[in-house]
Amino acid sequence: MIEPKAELLINYQTIQENVSYLKSLLSPLTSFMAIIKANAYGHSLEKFVIELDALVDGYGVVRLEEAISIRKISSKPVLLMQGLYSEEGFQIAANNNFFLTVHHSSQLELAKKFNSSLSLWLKFNTGMNRLGFDISDQTGLNYFNLEKNCLMSHLACADIPQEQMNQQQFALFNELSRCFDKTKKSILNSAGILHFPEYGFDWVRCGIGMYGGLPNKYLRTAMTLRSKIIAIKTLKRGQRIGYGGRYTATENKTIAVIYCGYADGYPQTAIDGTRVLINSKECSILGRVSMDLLTVDITDRSGIKEGDWAELWSSENSISSISSYNNLISYELMTKVTSRVVKKN
Numbered sequence: 519m520i521e522p523k524a525e526l527l528i529n530y531q532t533i534q535e536n537v538s539y540l541k542s543l544l545s546p547l548t549s550f551m552a553i554i555k556a557n558a559y560g561h562s563l564e565k566f567v568i569e570l571d572a573l574v575d576g577y578g579v580v581r582l583e584e585a586i587s588i589r590k591i592s593s594k595p596v597l598l599m600q601g602l603y604s605e606e607g608f609q610i611a612a613n614n615n616f617f618l619t620v621h622h623s624s625q626l627e628l629a630k631k632f633n634s635s636l637s638l639w640l641k642f643n644t645g646m647n648r649l650g651f652d653i654s655d656q657t658g659l660n661y662f663n664l665e666k667n668c669l670m671s672h673l674a675c676a677d678i679p680q681e682q683m684n685q686q687q688f689a690l691f692n693e694l695s696r697c698f699d700k701t702k703k704s705i706l707n708s709a710g711i712l713h714f715p716e717y718g719f720d721w722v723r724c725g726i727g728m729y730g731g732l733p734n735k736y737l738r739t740a741m742t743l744r745s746k747i748i749a750i751k752t753l754k755r756g757q758r759i760g761y762g763g764r765y766t767a768t769e770n771k772t773i774a775v776i777y778c779g780y781a782d783g784y785p786q787t788a789i790d791g792t793r794v795l796i797n798s799k800e801c802s803i804l805g806r807v808s809m810d811l812l813t814v815d816i817t818d819r820s821g822i823k824e825g826d827w828a829e830l831w832s833s834e835n836s837i838s839s840i841s842s843y844n845n846l847i848s849y850e851l852m853t854k855v856t857s858r859v860v861k862k863n
């Protein structure tokens with residue numbers, strides 16, 4: 519080894535187990551769409567499709583190039599969740615048998631033209647107020663009320679089950695369903711599957727749960743971000759550490775310096791106490807994370823030496839606890855691992 523480098527390892531078996539658990543919550547009649555936008559949330563889109571194709575019923579992405587990459591490997595349904603925006607785009611979708619979301623009036627003329635050759639997913643706004651038609655548009659859209667099409671909406675607060683917004687969105691979705699009595703239906707994301715599995719309808723759209731990014735004891739983090747200890751130091755009582763001297767030692771401390779920083783995708787804002795696992799021992803960050811390095815308290819942790827691996831997150835050091843401890847979301851941590859990190863499997 520010429521130099522140590524931060525490494526990213528993906529355990530696809532863990533993803534398979536997470537998917538099996540999530541599917542076990544749903545009716546066997548509900549189809550499972552694996553959401554693999556943003557390079558499968560950082561888990562490598564191509565490898566994901568190869569490893570998971572037998573277990574899922576289709577894929578959801580946001581970019582055309584992602585859909586085309588999937589089509590080279592799998593013949594299963596692929597949904598473009600934000601649709602396409604030109605005749606050329608619709609034609610490519612038809613040629614590749616992609617499902618296409620229609621969320622905006624500017625897409626309607628094209629959608630009508632391709633209504634016989636494409637599966638169209640009509641997106642309605644039930645409270646998220648980001649994308650989608652309003653409820654009042656429903657009667658003007660009944661030419662899409664066909665069995666091959668799908669009615670879709672997206673939950674804003676599925677991770678907070680007691681939020682009244684959830685029931686309001688379900689109520690509006692049910693109201694819409696009466697108008698679109700022939701189409702398929704889809705509203706749940708991962709948190710929705712955990713908290714409201716009875717609304718699974720025809721398709722669920724599951725992303726973060728498959729990767730183990732939700733706080734749930736049956737879902738495990740599939741991604742390991744790790745790097746090596748390149749120095750061990752002692753910090754005397756009263757000495758401070760790193761930029762800004764954020765932490766002052768209240769007693770003598772032993773500090774491990776890890777070869778990983780925010781330029782690898784570890785959050786610069788990580789606070790003191792954030793958990794790092796070294797030789798299966800719980801340790802915690804002390805001092806500000808810098809570009810290439812971070813510093814960890816290993817006082818009284820015996821047997822830790824230079825060259826040992828430190829797990830910044832992994833199945834034993836869950837990414838959802840790292841993110842919630844820091845007021846971040848696991849989605850962001852997963853998708854921000856940078857290109858200089860070595861990808862291994």
Ligand SMILES: *Cc1c(COP(=O)(O)O)cnc(C)c1O
Pocket residue numbers: 553555599672706707708709723724725726727
């Ligand atoms: C990203 C996305 C999902 C998946 O959400 P998770 O919280 O990762 O399960 C579902 N539906 C739409 C429209 C999305 O954009």
